[in-house]
Amino acid sequence: MTTIDLINKLAVEHNITTGRAEMIISILVERMIEKLKKDGELVITNFGKFSIKRKDPETSSFMKLNEPIPMAKNHVTFFPDRVFLDSINSK
Amino acid sequence: MIKQEIVEKISKYFKLTRFEAEKIYDDIFAGIIKGVKDENIADVTNLGEFIIKYNNNDDVNKKTVEFLPTLSLEEEINQRAFEESRNFIPGKMSEETESDTGPFKQNIISEPETVNSEENDKFINKTEENENLTVEEEIRKKREEILQKMTKPREEIKQPLNENSGINIPPVILPPVNEIKEEIFDSGNVISQKTEEINQKPEEILKPEDINKEVSETINNAADKNEQSFSDLFTEVSNKETVIQNELNQNIPVTPPVFDNPVTPPVDHVIPPSAVELHNQITGDHNKTNEYQTTITPPQTNGNGSGEGFEHKLQDNSYYIWYKDSEPNSTDTQTMSYEYELLYQATKEAEYKSKLRIYVTTFIMFFSIVLILLIFSPVIYKYFFNPAEEQGSEEVQPESSNTEESGNTDQNTNQASVNSLESQSPVNNNGQNNTQPENTQPNNTQQSENSQQPNNTQQNTTQQPVQNQTEQPKQDAPKQETPKQETPKQETPKQEVPQSTGQTPTGVTKSSMGWIDDQNKVIYVQLENGKFTIQESAWDSDAKANKRISAVGGLVPGLKGTVLKVDLGSKGTWYRARFGEFTTLEEAKKKAEELRSKEKNRLQALLLTFLLYT
Numbered sequence A: 001m002t003t004i005d006l007i008n009k010l011a012v013e014h015n016i017t018t019g020r021a022e023m024i025i026s027i028l029v030e031r032m033i034e035k036l037k038k039d040g041e042l043v044i045t046n047f048g049k050f051s052i053k054r055k056d057p058e059t060s061s062f063m064k065l066n067e068p069i070p071m072a073k074n075h076v077t078f079f080p081d082r083v084f085l086d087s088i089n090s091k
Numbered sequence B: 001m002i003k004q005e006i007v008e009k010i011s012k013y014f015k016l017t018r019f020e021a022e023k024i025y026d027d028i029f030a031g032i033i034k035g036v037k038d039e040n041i042a043d044v045t046n047l048g049e050f051i052i053k054y055n056n057n058d059d060v061n062k063k064t065v066e067f068l069p070t071l072s073l074e075e076e077i078n079q080r081a082f083e084e085s086r087n088f089i090p091g092k093m094s095e096e097t098e099s100d101t102g103p104f105k106q107n108i109i110s111e112p113e114t115v116n117s118e119e120n121d122k123f124i125n126k127t128e129e130n131e132n133l134t135v136e137e138e139i140r141k142k143r144e145e146i147l148q149k150m151t152k153p154r155e156e157i158k159q160p161l162n163e164n165s166g167i168n169i170p171p172v173i174l175p176p177v178n179e180i181k182e183e184i185f186d187s188g189n190v191i192s193q194k195t196e197e198i199n200q201k202p203e204e205i206l207k208p209e210d211i212n213k214e215v216s217e218t219i220n221n222a223a224d225k226n227e228q229s230f231s232d233l234f235t236e237v238s239n240k241e242t243v244i245q246n247e248l249n250q251n252i253p254v255t256p257p258v259f260d261n262p263v264t265p266p267v268d269h270v271i272p273p274s275a276v277e278l279h280n281q282i283t284g285d286h287n288k289t290n291e292y293q294t295t296i297t298p299p300q301t302n303g304n305g306s307g308e309g310f311e312h313k314l315q316d317n318s319y320y321i322w323y324k325d326s327e328p329n330s331t332d333t334q335t336m337s338y339e340y341e342l343l344y345q346a347t348k349e350a351e352y353k354s355k356l357r358i359y360v361t362t363f364i365m366f367f368s369i370v371l372i373l374l375i376f377s378p379v380i381y382k383y384f385f386n387p388a389e390e391q392g393s394e395e396v397q398p399e400s401s402n403t404e405e406s407g408n409t410d411q412n413t414n415q416a417s418v419n420s421l422e423s424q425s426p427v428n429n430n431g432q433n434n435t436q437p438e439n440t441q442p443n444n445t446q447q448s449e450n451s452q453q454p455n456n457t458q459q460n461t462t463q464q465p466v467q468n469q470t471e472q473p474k475q476d477a478p479k480q481e482t483p484k485q486e487t488p489k490q491e492t493p494k495q496e497v498p499q500s501t502g503q504t505p506t507g508v509t510k511s512s513m514g515w516i517d518d519q520n521k522v523i524y525v526q527l528e529n530g531k532f533t534i535q536e537s538a539w540d541s542d543a544k545a546n547k548r549i550s551a552v553g554g555l556v557p558g559l560k561g562t563v564l565k566v567d568l569g570s571k572g573t574w575y576r577a578r579f580g581e582f583t584t585l586e587e588a589k590k591k592a593e594e595l596r597s598k599e600k601n602r603l604q605a606l607l608l609t610f611l612l613y614t
Helices: A003-014 A018-039 A082-089 B002-014 B018-039 B071-086 B091-098 B103-109 B115-131 B135-150 B160-165 B177-199 B208-226 B230-249 B273-283 B331-375 B377-384 B387-406 B410-424 B426-432 B437-451 B463-481 B488-501 B542-555 B585-613
Strands: A041-044 A048-055 A073-080 B041-044 B048-054 B063-069 B155-157 B172-174 B508-510 B515-517 B522-526 B532-539 B561-567 B573-582
Touching: A003 A018, A003 B018, A003 B041, A018 A041, A018 A048, A018 B002, A018 B018, A018 B071, A041 B002, A048 B063, A073 A082, A073 B048, A073 B063, A073 B071, A082 B018, A082 B063, B002 B018, B018 B041, B018 B048, B063 B071, B273 B331, B331 B377, B331 B585, B515 B585, B522 B585, B532 B542, B532 B561, B532 B585, B542 B561, B542 B573, B542 B585, B573 B585
Parallel strands: none
Antiparallel strands: A041 A048, A048 A073, B041 B048, B048 B063, B508 B515, B515 B522, B522 B532, B532 B573, B561 B573
16 A cells, blocks of 8 residues: 555545645644654554654774764654554454 | 644645544544555555564464654654754744744734735834844744745735625735645635634625635635646546547547647758768868758658658668658658768768878888989998998908918008008108108019019009008018118109109098099009009999999090909909099099089989979
8 A cells, every 4th residue: 555545545535636635644744754853752543653763873894993983873663553453463 | 642733734724624634634544554454565655664564472463563664754863863963952942943833824924914004014013013022032033034035936816706806815825835835724824814804794795605605715716726736637637538538439520639730741951051061071072062952752651661662762862761650750860861871971981081191192102212212322322332442441451461471460561551651652752751761672672573473463553562562561670670771772662653643633642542532432543654544433243343334434425444353352353443544633533523523413313303203
């Protein structure tokens, strides 16, 4: 499933144009990202929880450089909600 | 929390009720969940992918969901973290920027109703507000001004509905693409405010219900116009296509599609004039000015794939081919092929010409050099191999051979030759008469002995004094030891030399061989009869010597030549070419000069004729 499928589905169900549906999804995604960046985590009921996990700075594997190079990297992790998991695992 | 914000935004942007917005919000995530469940994957643009992952350890929840964020999301998050460590943002400022009601929104809301009164009110408000502003407010104001400047190029569209009805609805602003969402949001707010105001005025001519309808229609129209995305356009186009298809299905006579640019036969100048000029310049044909500007009229029949009937002969016997299934208006293929052929011919000719020039010039140069060398070979031979030196080497050899026979060393022989030269030169003899009385005596004593030798049988008289000279060193040493010398016999050679030589002309030096003329490269030799002859050259064969004599005889008529054979021992036999008999050296020299000058003139004439011929 892709975003286009989602847009089409949304447009059909709610009787709106695909442009509007696309706009709604893009607004949703943007707000989600903003919130995630701002707070570091994002909880969506019945769906899951997004959180930013900070990874320790890595050292360079380049042996000629004796000093370690900090390469901090943040990862986005997702913990699905119980409802989400149940719906997946249900037959 | 996030749900509330998003629902509010959706409801504000798209003029939906809260219930509808919430339903949309729920449906989005439900759709994602369903997609993951059905297809095991859900890809949301700019966010990431939700993929099902199988967990073997947990029996209850075998399937879990893994989220793979997009690169853009990861970059944004990491960039944010990187910037946070660097940039110092004051707390208050950050709060202001992060507030949902941004400055842009505030600015538009505070806009007055009419455009003319808008600026005046703004100016008045500014002057009034600036007096009682804090620092934070001043910063906010500045920010707003900057934002206004950035969003100044806007087009204001007044709806015709507003003009007719006389209702003061704020103008719909067409913002830049990147600000479309905020603009829609703000315009929605303004319009909602205006609808409220209209509702509050029941004394208007129009009923509030009608006004609401009109307003909603205008909003919808404006929103549709502004929000028309690619997908909308696509749907519109597809709808048009379906309409056309329906029309076609209703047995409407099919009309051929009319293109904007109808197919026209390519009646163009195939070759540009500049290319033709270039070709003519290269080939050197200036008469062919418009020969290649051919016009082509392609056939009206369709191609059968074999190429037959599609070949068009041009004026210069070149032709092009219509390729299979190609349209007849493809002028590019014609021009390209013919131009290529033309350029190929031109370049080939030019290359051939340049190469030919190089070959011809090199051949001429080489041939001329060889000819010059051949022509000037005698001159070069004479300049590099001096005949005088050659003769000198000839004459030295018999001296050394004689001395070897006598048993003396080389040093003695050289010394003897020098002494003999000194004794035979008339100038030196005159000055050395008193100094060398002893040396002359043994010469006379040995003349009888030399006369018995086989060398004396030769006609050459010059060898006699040489042979006498060779005998001198033998007797020089005993002469020094034995002071017995007869003075009266010393005068005999003295008397012979002035009689024979007379006065030597300038440029002539006396040597063992005779009188060497360096200018004319000859040797004047005194014969037995006391006369002088010109020894012009010496050759290794009789034929060459005779040839030379004949050649010189042709140059100087009346000059008789003779060949004298000389055996020089290890050097071999040589044939000396001698010319004429002269009483004095001056006469001999004049003749030699005449001979050389004529020879020189002849060579010059030959050279000139050759040059003219070439």
